[in-house]
Amino acid sequence: MIVHEERSPGALAAEGRWPELLLRFRRARAAGAGSAGALGHLVAYGAPPELAARLFDGDGGPGTAADTADHDAGPLWEVLATRHPWRRLAPLLEPPQVRRLVTHTRALLGENLAHDAEPDEEGVPLRLQVWEAAGWDEPGRVREYLPGGGARLAVQALPALREGLGPVRLPEPGPPAPALAATRLLDGLAPWARAVCVRGQAPDAAARLASERQVTGGWLPFTAVYPALVQPAAAPADRGAAQGRLAVWRLLAAMTGERRVVAAEVDALVARLRCFTWSEPDDELSYLHLALEDPATGLAWAVSGGAEV
Structure with a gap:
């Protein structure tokens, strides 16, 4: 008797079997399964951008495409945005709100997209103003995502210290x-x-x-x-x-x-x-x-x- 053992998502990611993981994500999302976010995280973090961007495409059928609310440790569009510069992602992302949020994430990470992306619909600059960057080190602006899931984020409490008060x-x-x-x-x-x-x-x-x-x-x-x-x-x-x-x-x-x-x-x-x-x-x-x-x-x-x- 032949027994087919389904590989774990982590094993598929380690082997670079991204089309299989994307298919699993789409099936899980269409079914409303709680595992969809974790599967999407693996794809958004590790897959080549040409495949990772397909998380947001509707070519898998009704209910299979991620939107701006899909998340695991953080939203899938943010995971993807932390992994690749805008020039790699710009030709691949179609949903307008996903594109918008990715551009602002890249701006937070130090890219100046004032002339390289469509203007923001509310007029918010696509590069950080001097006062935005002055008190905020780049590593703490966006969650630091981990390959297998999870994220780290520096807590920005105010007042951060009692020193000076x-x-x-x-x-x-x-x-x-x-x-x-x-x-x-x-x-x-x-x-x-x-x-x-x-x-x-x-x-x-x-x-x-x-x-x-x-x-x-x-x-x-x-x-x-x-x-x-x-x-x-x-x-x-x-x-x-x-x-x-x-x-x-x-x-x-x-x-x-x-x-x-x-x-x-x-x-x-x-x-x-x-x-x-x-x-x-x-x-x-x-x-x-x-x-x-x-x-x-x-x-x-x-x-x-x-x-x-």
Whole structure:
């Protein structure tokens, strides 16, 4: 009697049998099997780009193509984007949203695609602005994916350390401002954080969310704030750093009063923002305590919260 033993996905990957793994992924995805994400990760990480890009093609039949939500340790489009430069991926990726997220991932990894990819639909630059790169080392911007599954990501908590902070007595909370798009977007960065907007300065906004009037806090440049804003929006496994970057650009555009990103307006806003941070007694691993003050409008926003560890 002949017994056929099905090879493990890891063995197929080690042997470079990528068409078989792609077929397994498509079957698992069409069936709604939980193994689809792990199979897709192997293909996105290790297969040649010409085959890995087919994860997002519909030529396998209904329900077999990955979309932007397919993930294992992270979204499959982000795994693929970390493995190859844009010039290799550009001719291969057809779904517009996958292409868009891959271009922004490559920008986060240091590529300048301002002249090599289609313009972003919201006007977000396809290269990092100086203030984006200044406080954020490249290795920590995107998850570091592992060949067999899993990923590593540097946690960007704020305040990262108490060094440079000191005792601060917060004032009375500032008067709340009317509901603004920027407040809603700031509130939506993380499910565990709450945001407010006041008329006043950054400490006036912080006073609305801080657990105590006497805090350990201090001022810091926006370059140090930016990574801690991006990461909460990128943290869920079905999202990626590109989505976090886009979320923060939408937030900054809304703070300028624009409905669409105008890069020059955002740059000017970033240059004048005053940023205040403080610590809370129950801070553990992932948390954010930040107030942003725009002297030009007299408005200040604060966001605060911590994820359960």
